[in-house]
Amino acid sequence: MTLVMGIVNVTPDSFSDGGRFLDPDVAIAHARSLSAQGADLLDVGGESTRPGADRIAPRVEQQRVLPVVEALASEGLFVSIDTMNAATARAAVDAGARLVNDVSGGLADPDLLAAVADTDADIALGHWRGPSSQMYARADYDDVAAEVAGELSERLRAAEVAGIPRERIVLDPGIGFGKRGVQNWQTLRALPRLTAVGCRVLVGTSRKRFLTDALGEDADLSRRDLATAVTSVLAARAGVWAVRVHDIPTTRDALAVARAWEA
Numbered sequence: 001m002t003l004v005m006g007i008v009n010v011t012p013d014s015f016s017d018g019g020r021f022l023d024p025d026v027a028i029a030h031a032r033s034l035s036a037q038g039a040d041l042l043d044v045g046g047e048s049t050r051p052g053a054d055r056i057a058p059r060v061e062q063q064r065v066l067p068v069v070e071a072l073a074s075e076g077l078f079v080s081i082d083t084m085n086a087a088t089a090r091a092a093v094d095a096g097a098r099l100v101n102d103v104s105g106g107l108a109d110p111d112l113l114a115a116v117a118d119t120d121a122d123i124a125l126g127h128w129r130g131p132s133s134q135m136y137a138r139a140d141y142d143d144v145a146a147e148v149a150g151e152l153s154e155r156l157r158a159a160e161v162a163g164i165p166r167e168r169i170v171l172d173p174g175i176g177f178g179k180r181g182v183q184n185w186q187t188l189r190a191l192p193r194l195t196a197v198g199c200r201v202l203v204g205t206s207r208k209r210f211l212t213d214a215l216g217e218d219a220d221l222s223r224r225d226l227a228t229a230v231t232s233v234l235a236a237r238a239g240v241w242a243v244r245v246h247d248i249p250t251t252r253d254a255l256a257v258a259r260a261w262e263a
């Protein structure tokens, strides 16, 4: 059964919820409510990856996320840390995180893979072609599906060489990361190619801009949760392990309906 990962952005500037949960107590309360709504795991992030975003110091990132990770993990919740920094990954695992979610697939910080290898945590490796400040600088592909699968296989190999066994590795095609509109749809259509690699796969489409290709340019954020639920169901049918979403009830309902259809 596909798991639902709830998004907890402790940032001032994430594209759909920036600034809403910057206070740790507000972020913790939000995460608890996502859990009560049925999120299977909670992805806590302190650095926005919205297109154009600048990097922040790991110290600032840790001030934002560590109190939240610690509080949620101490309640027995399954916490993932969304970070590209080895030091933050290490500190978050010490605070109880069980999954390190690196959208850069270990490329942004050359120490991250070895840092995770030293722990018992799992790792999600995202497909990434450079920082958010230059999000679309390398969004050129001859065959986006093949290139995403090929580049992720290289990151998988790098993680294994660093000492992380395959059972602890999750692959993520990085929807919206270095990919423009149609390239995201082509990547999603080819998800079975990624699930065939044999690792667990994670997919995040939630509220992302490419959804307006289907909904129309004027589809604001409030109209994107249903579209997210549909793409999440289609991803589940392609065999993914988890979907990363903001709105838990809509996606959970959609997944339940799809399961009833298939039962």
Ligand code: PMM
Pocket (backbone or CB within 6 Å): 007, 009, 014, 015, 016, 048, 049, 050, 082, 101, 102, 103, 124, 126, 172, 174, 175, 202, 203, 204, 205, 206, 244
């Ligand atoms: N997308 C965002 C942030 N973190 N992590 C993974 N594994 N996959 C994603 O697609 C992903 C991610 C950006 O979205 P947000 O700003 O709404 O959190």
